Amino acid sequence: MIHPIPPGTRDVLPDEMRELRRLNRALIEVFEARGYGEVATPAIEYDEVLARGGGRAAETAYRFFDESGDLLALRSDMTVPIARLVASRYANAEPPLRLCYLASAYRAVRPQRGQMREFVQAGVELIGAPAPDGTAEVIEVLEAALDAAGLDRAVIGLGDADLYRQLLTEFGIEGDGREAILARLATHDMVGLEAELAAVRGLGDDQIATCVALAQMRGGREVLEQARGLGGSAVERATAQMQATFDALEQRGVADRVQIDLGLLRDLGYYSGAILEVYDPALGHILGGGGRYDNLMRRFGVDLPAAGFALYLERVHVAQMEEERRRRATS
Amino acid sequence: MSPNVAASIARADGPLKLAVPRGALLRETLDILDEIGVDTSGPRSDSRSLIFETAGVTLVTMRPSDVPTYVEAGAADVGITGKDVLLEQADRAVYELLDLGFGRCRMVLAGRRGDASLGEAQRRLGMMRIATKYPRIAERHFEQTGRQVEVIEVKGSVELAPLIGLGDGIVDLVATGRTLEENDLEVREEIVECTARFVANRVAHKLRAAEVDDLTAKLREASGR
Numbered sequence: 001m002i003h004p005i006p007p008g009t010r011d012v013l014p015d016e017m018r019e020l021r022r023l024n025r026a027l028i029e030v031f032e033a034r035g036y037g038e039v040a041t042p043a044i045e046y047d048e049v050l051a052r053g054g055g056r057a058a059e060t061a062y063r064f065f066d067e068s069g070d071l072l073a074l075r076s077d078m079t080v081p082i083a084r085l086v087a088s089r090y091a092n093a094e095p096p097l098r099l100c101y102l103a104s105a106y107r108a109v110r111p112q113r114g115q116m117r118e119f120v121q122a123g124v125e126l127i128g129a130p131a132p133d134g135t136a137e138v139i140e141v142l143e144a145a146l147d148a149a150g151l152d153r154a155v156i157g158l159g160d161a162d163l164y165r166q167l168l169t170e171f172g173i174e175g176d177g178r179e180a181i182l183a184r185l186a187t188h189d190m191v192g193l194e195a196e197l198a199a200v201r202g203l204g205d206d207q208i209a210t211c212v213a214l215a216q217m218r219g220g221r222e223v224l225e226q227a228r229g230l231g232g233s234a235v236e237r238a239t240a241q242m243q244a245t246f247d248a249l250e251q252r253g254v255a256d257r258v259q260i261d262l263g264l265l266r267d268l269g270y271y272s273g274a275i276l277e278v279y280d281p282a283l284g285h286i287l288g289g290g291g292r293y294d295n296l297m298r299r300f301g302v303d304l305p306a307a308g309f310a311l312y313l314e315r316v317h318v319a320q321m322e323e324e325r326r327r328r329a330t331s
Numbered sequence: 332m333s334p335n336v337a338a339s340i341a342r343a344d345g346p347l348k349l350a351v352p353r354g355a356l357l358r359e360t361l362d363i364l365d366e367i368g369v370d371t372s373g374p375r376s377d378s379r380s381l382i383f384e385t386a387g388v389t390l391v392t393m394r395p396s397d398v399p400t401y402v403e404a405g406a407a408d409v410g411i412t413g414k415d416v417l418l419e420q421a422d423r424a425v426y427e428l429l430d431l432g433f434g435r436c437r438m439v440l441a442g443r444r445g446d447a448s449l450g451e452a453q454r455r456l457g458m459m460r461i462a463t464k465y466p467r468i469a470e471r472h473f474e475q476t477g478r479q480v481e482v483i484e485v486k487g488s489v490e491l492a493p494l495i496g497l498g499d500g501i502v503d504l505v506a507t508g509r510t511l512e513e514n515d516l517e518v519r520e521e522i523v524e525c526t527a528r529f530v531a532n533r534v535a536h537k538l539r540a541a542e543v544d545d546l547t548a549k550l551r552e553a554s555g556r
Contacts, residue, residue, distance in 0.1 A: 110422050157537055188427070188533070188536070189426070189427045190426070191430045192427065216544070219540060277537075279537050283534065284403070284533075284535070285404075285405065285533075286534065
């Protein structure tokens with residue numbers, strides 16, 4: 001007899017579980033070896049606490065009242081709960097703090113997409129280490145994690161979360177037009193972007209060209225030079241920061257797999273400065289992401305810069321299997 | 332975006348895979364591919380094959396409405412499809428890189444010629460019943476214009492619906508308007524103009540940047556934009 005489970009959830013049977021367990025262990029070992037201690041937090045929290053993450057991160061999909069009438073929610077990622085944990089348990093600790101996790105998070109599914117309501121993330125948070133060296137350390141750990149998973153072809157995209165907000169301010173674009181442009185940039189709709197920019201009154205052709213060109217600039221170090229050629233203070237600041245991060249990565253000898261991407265825009269509400277995305281050629285979806293969230297800890301009463309990343313464990317597992325299959329086919 | 336394991340499809344390396352829409356957009360899609368030097372003799376032949384290897388890209392033919400699905404999953408790296416399809420499947424995470432300009436048509440609200448039932452239904456019943464193959468575009472349009480509708484999804488010949496009493500009007504794609512005319516229907520409102528678009532998978536756009544940019548530049552030039 002079949003007893004259904006909710007769409008977007010699943011059971012894991014022993015063959016898969018064995019592989020997942022091996023992957024989990026490899027990742028946690030990488031994190032622990034670099035001084036990141038594993039933590040666990042409750043899957044349910046007070047909704048008001050998670051809402052401090054702001055933006056998309058705050059949009060917890062599953063909320064309910066407990067027996068005393070308090071509004072609870074299932075966490076939608078681990079960064080906000082860890083910010084809460086650090087503020088509560090390590091208020092007087094000497095920074096930086098290095099924490100890692102392997103945990104389920106919960107998000108709404110859009111119908112008929114095969115998306116998961118419950119999914120597992122593995123990641124780290126480095127709290128109290130400023131850019132650029134804190135960012136470089138997080139990227140170094142991420143690369144080690146990808147190596148441990150056997151994804152030696154994976155690439156890390158490095159962008160800047162503030163670039164377009166500052167660029168649009170510099171161009172004097174406010175209000176609805178601004179939101180519409182940022183929405184087009186977030187979905188990388190270049191046709192819509194050009195249309196929205198053209199609809200802004202008083203915007204010069206060169207300013208439109210700058211915005212459109214920036215969104216498509218991605219590649220190695222040379223991209224920073226090209227971007228700088230476009231001029232302006234927002235571009236200057238973002239490229240200087242990315243340059244500093246890239247220099248710090250080169251010093252650590254881990255810059256090879258990092259793609260500079262001025263078109264990157266993650267939609268979680270708490271990012272500022274460097275942002276990351278992870279890709280593997282064997283998979284059409286992103287494997288994970290992260291970045292700096294220098295303003296998040298302040299919302300919990302502790303003013304510390306921070307950065308981190310999260311990998312979607314199930315996707316890493318899919319990519320791992322595809323890469324193994326590919327290696328078998330080519331050997 | 333939450334993770335989507337089931338639809339994750341591994342991509343082999345090799346030439347870029349380009350999703351080519353069958354149907355109304357096929358001929359002009361193949362014409363523009365000819366112009367940028369892609370060999371289209373395969374899909375132009377009577378072959379029943381769906382996949383055609385050429386020197387630069389692999390052409391994969393499919394229904395236009397499947398293009399976003401294949402491109403989002405990375406099974407095709409890039410693709411061409413109508414803006415109507417992209418609007419209807421707005422939650423598909425694909426990068427829209429270029430307006431190719433061809434395949435121009437309009438998404439419209441149409442009703443029976445000289446018939447007042449659209450207005451009457453709204454006034455007396457508080458809502459219109461609209462038959463369409465594009466339920467999400469229709470819902471969004473009426474929501475944005477502050478009107479209540481009951482959207483009835485049908486799969487084929489939507490012109491039939493109001494003629495025999497399924498709905499007060501239709502939302503449909505119109506190229507020349509001849510089908511409407513032949514069925515005694517007329518355009519009441521224009522919702523959006525649609526053309527063919529060039530789209531890319533997010534990961535392919537990052538990891539095969541040079542190839543995707545090169546193809547985009549060639550298509551941009553050929554489309555005269």
